[in-house]
Amino acid sequence: MIYLGSCHCGHTGFEVEGDIDHLVECNCSICSKRGSLLWFVPRRQLRLLTPEQELSTYTFHTHKIRHRFCAHCGIHTYGEGTVASGEAMAAINARCLEGVDLSQIPIRRFDGRSL
Known part of the structure; x- marks a missing residue:
């Protein structure tokens, strides 16, 4: 399935293909403050x-994950990084997806604070 997503102001948009079988709620310092529910997919x-230059990027700690957000409204739409195998991954903020009933998707807790 193809999902459409965007930031709050609509300045940045994206589409992502896949099946959402679960979401991840991470308790690391940025995720707990941001409150996003993440859906991990291969970056491809x-x-x-919208042009990538319309997004801003934030990194912290090891600087391996690029947290991407709208330069206009500040909403975090997704993050980018790689897994141990070297595959490029995207962590989609499912709260930015259109027409998705988040209450119907299982949520897995991840203890990112312990990393």
Whole structure:
């Protein structure tokens, strides 16, 4: 299935393909403050509908994850990084997806604070 997503102001948009079988709620310092629910997909399944230069990037700690957000409204739409195998991954903020009933998707807790 293809999902459409965007930031709050609609300035940045994207589409992502896949099946959402669960979401991840991480308790690390940024995720707990941001409150996002994450859906992890291979980066190749994410397609930006607006130019990448319209997004801002934030990194911290090991600087391996690029947290991407709208430069206008500040909403975090997704993050980018790689897994141990070297595959590029995207962590989609499911709260930015259109027409998704988040209450119907299982949530797995991840203890990112302990990393």
